[in-house]
Structures are given as C-alpha cells and as structure tokens.
Amino acid sequence: VHDRPIARPVDDSVLRVAAGRELLLRRSRGFAPAPVPVPDITTSVLAYGGDLKGTMAVAAHGQVRLSQHFGDLASAESRAAFARHLVDFPALCRADPETIACDLHPSYHSHQLAATSGNRVLAIQHHHAHAIACAAENGLGADEEFLAVVWDGTGYGDDGTLWGGEFLLCRGTAYERFAWQRPFPLPGGEKAVRDPRFAALGLLHEAGIALEETPLAGRLTTEERRIAKTLLARNVNCPRTTSAGRLFDAVSALCGLCTRNAFEGQAAMALEFTASPDPDLPAYPINAEGPALDWSPLLRALLHDLPAGDLATVSRRFHHTLATAITTVAQRARLPVVALTGGCFQNALLLETTIARLQAAGHHPIWPRRIPPNDGGLALGQAILASRLSTQ
Numbered sequence: 432v433h434d435r436p437i438a439r440p441v442d443d444s445v446l447r448v449a450a451g452r453e454l455l456l457r458r459s460r461g462f463a464p465a466p467v468p469v470p471d472i473t474t475s476v477l478a479y480g481g482d483l484k485g486t487m488a489v490a491a492h493g494q495v496r497l498s499q500h501f502g503d504l505a506s507a508e509s510r511a512a513f514a515r516h517l518v519d520f521p522a523l524c525r526a527d528p529e530t531i532a533c534d535l536h537p538s539y540h541s542h543q544l545a546a547t548s549g550n551r552v553l554a555i556q557h558h559h560a561h562a563i564a565c566a567a568e569n570g571l572g573a574d575e576e577f578l579a580v581v582w583d584g585t586g587y588g589d590d591g592t593l594w595g596g597e598f599l600l601c602r603g604t605a606y607e608r609f610a611w612q613r614p615f616p617l618p619g620g621e622k623a624v625r626d627p628r629f630a631a632l633g634l635l636h637e638a639g640i641a642l643e644e645t646p647l648a649g650r651l652t653t654e655e656r657r658i659a660k661t662l663l664a665r666n667v668n669c670p671r672t673t674s675a676g677r678l679f680d681a682v683s684a685l686c687g688l689c690t691r692n693a694f695e696g697q698a699a700m701a702l703e704f705t706a707s708p709d710p711d712l713p714a715y716p717i718n719a720e721g722p723a724l725d726w727s728p729l730l731r732a733l734l735h736d737l738p739a740g741d742l743a744t745v746s747r748r749f750h751h752t753l754a755t756a757i758t759t760v761a762q763r764a765r766l767p768v769v770a771l772t773g774g775c776f777q778n779a780l781l782l783e784t785t786i787a788r789l790q791a792a793g794h795h796p797i798w799p800r801r802i803p804p805n806d807g808g809l810a811l812g813q814a815i816l817a818s819r820l821s822t823q
Contacts, residue, residue, distance in 0.1 A: 449779035459500040466494040477528035479541040480810035488810035491526035532817035536587035557586030560812030565772040569797040576602040583773035584676035595674025616669035618662040627684035707743035714751040719759040754784040774805040
C-alpha cells in the first residue's frame with residue numbers, strides 16, 4: 432500500500448558552489464516552485480521552456496513560478512509528464528494563462544506543443560530569454576539596460592543559424608546583438624555534438640589549419656577523416672555555429688581529454704577540471720575588437736603549446752583568454768552591468784575568472800544563483816518577456 436501513484440514527480444535538485452555562492456544546475460526538490468518577484472507582471476503567461484532540461488513557468492500576480500525539472504523532452508515518458516503538468520501547474524499557481532510562450536526553434540517539441548494550445552503564442556529568442564531570466568533573478572528593472580553574455584551549446588538565432596556565443600545589449604523587451612563568437616562549421620551536425628573531434632575538425636577548417644599539423648590527426652580513423660573532409664569540402668550537413676559550448680568541446684578534443692561525449696558537457700567538464708590552479712598564467716592572444724570575436728589566434732597559440740604536454744597550463748590559459756575577451760567586449764559596450772548566463776557558465780573556473788576581470792575593469796557582473804544558467808531557467812525569461820510584450 433506504500434506504492435501510491437505519484438501526482439507530481441520531483442527530481443532532486445543539483446547545485447555546485449561557484450564564486451562563493453550556490454549555483455543551481457537543476458532546480459527542483461526544495462526550490463521549485465518558489466516564486467521570483469517581477470513587479471511589472473500584469474498578464475498571465477504559461478511558458479513552455481525548451482526541450483533540454485525541461486521546465487515550465489507561470490507568470491501571474493507580480494511573480495513567476497518556475498516548475499520542477501522534467502528532464503529532456505526526447506523520451507515519451509518525459510513528454511507525457513510535461514503535457515500533464517501543462518494543465519496541473521497553472522492550476523497549482525491559481526492562474527489562467529492568457530498567452531503561451533515558447534522557444535523560437537521550430538523543431539523543438541515544446542514549440543510544436545505550444546502551437547497546438549489554442550492560445551496566443553509568442554516565440555521568444557533563446558538567448559534573450561536566458562538574459563532576462565538572469566536579470567530578473569538579480570532584481571534588475573524592466574527598463575534597465577545591460578550587456579548579457581550568453582554562452583551555451585545551441586540556440587536558434589533570429590537569422591535561422593545556430594547561436595551560442597552571444598553578447599546582447601538588452602533593455603525592456605528589446606535586444607541588439609552586439610557581438611558574437613566567430614562561427615565555424617560542425618561537420619555531421621548532431622554528430623559533432625556527440626563527438627568533439629568533429630567539432631575540432633570544423634574549427635581547424637575555419638581557421639585554415641591542416642589536420643596533419645595537430646595532435647588530432649592520430650585520433651581519427653582513415654574513414655572518419657575521409658567523411659569529415661568530404662562534408663567540409665562540399666559544405667553538406669555542416670551547420671555553422673557561434674557556440675561557445677562547441678568551442679570548449681573542440682579544444683577538449685584537441686587536447687586529447689575527451690573524444691566522445693558520453694553525457695552532455697563531458698568534454699567541457701574535462702577541460703575545466705584539468706586546469707592548473709595557478710591564477711597568474713597569461714591569456715592567449717585573441718581578437719575581441721570587432722563584432723565577431725576571433726578565436727583563431729588563440730587556437731594557433733594553443734596548438735603551439737600542446738606538444739609540450741602541459742595540459743593543465745593550456746586549459747587554464749584557455750579559460751583566462753575567454754574571460755579576457757568577455758571583459759574587452761564589455762569595455763566596448765560601455766555598460767556597467769554585465770550578465771553572465773547560459774550553460775557554459777556552469778563552469779566555475781570560467782565564471783569566477785570572468786567575474787574577477789569584469790570587477791577589476793569597473794563593471795558590475797551578475798549571474799544566476801537559484802535559477803539555472805542552463806536551459807532549466809529558460810521558461811522564466813520566456814514568461815517575463817511574453818507578459819511584457821502582451822501589454823505593449
């Protein structure tokens with residue numbers, strides 16, 4: 432008789448400590464559905480979030496409540512639980528949503544599900560939602576202008592390409608794409624997400640560096656090299672991306688730390704945990720003066736250091752370089768508040784190093800603490816933006 436049906440499944444929450452504070456990676460048991468105050472919320476919205484780390488959010492009565500974690504919406508079980516709670520969760524929050532918010536990506540299950548709701552649907556750009564979620568958690572007003580550094584694996588851009596290394600100037604319900612990481616191709620598309628070696632091949636191709644000049648050459652079979660070379664030469668199934676997550680994957684593969692992602696973020700985690708504890712190691716060169724942050728000088732310098740085999744130093748310098756580049760772009764943007772969010776900022780070393788450099792340059796960095804920087808916090812930003820857009 433103890434084995435009763437579960438009305439509301441709630442996973443354990445997961446957090447780590449970064450910059451001396453908690454950083455929630457999965458917000459569920461013990462935290463959800465605690466509200467986030469957003470005083471200007473006047474219309475009721477149900478936000479569907481994204482397909483990874485699925486959550487939903489209800490905006491109503493001057494606050495937003497973010498649901499528990501439902502997991503990735505790739506399985507039938509997760510989709511069924513998510514669909515049930517699209518009815519249950521608003522009722523729990525005593526709200527009757529007038530508007531539905533979802534991600535801009537047309538292939539997301541959550542986007543397609545929203546289209547069948549029968550309500551007014553507002554599709555919200557992925558990285559803008561991340562930025563607004565971070566701002567709301569940190570108490571920024573609706574009209575306060577700030578620079579958002581949103582780095583993650585993948586998000587659907589306004590131009591139909593894959594974004595993921597974005598610098599957005601945000602104010603109210605509008606944003607401007609101020610800068611981005613230099614795009615590069617992903618041979619094999621999704622294969623390059625699962626296999627960081629293929630992300631590295633795209634990086635080398637974009638920079639004009641021969642595979643034979645790198646340690647990666649010995650980590651690929653003849654057939655793998657042939658397939659990747661053909662895809663890149665013909666530009667077939669090679670979507671271009673600005674993704675910082677894929678940049679981490681590629682560098683991890685070049686360092687020989689991870690050649691297969693057995694789970695999401697494995698390659699980037701290997702790079703983070705390999706890094707030297709020395710905070711005084713110099714950054715590699717990088718060109719952060721234009722709108723496209725050019726990582727090619729960093730790549731060439733890093734490859735020059737790899738034969739020495741000191742991966743701890745290489746990794747630490749790589750992280751320092753990205754933190755320096757973020758600070759350079761922030762100085763050009765001339766805004767005091769800089770939001771650091773997106774899945775890449777689950778990396779404590781990247782987060783802490785960037786915070787320190789921004790503060791030294793006179794900026795006020797903010798970052799998520801009780802709302803995940805990853806896609807688990809996406810619904811919060813969607814709900815806020817949709818509510819504000821509904822009143823315009």
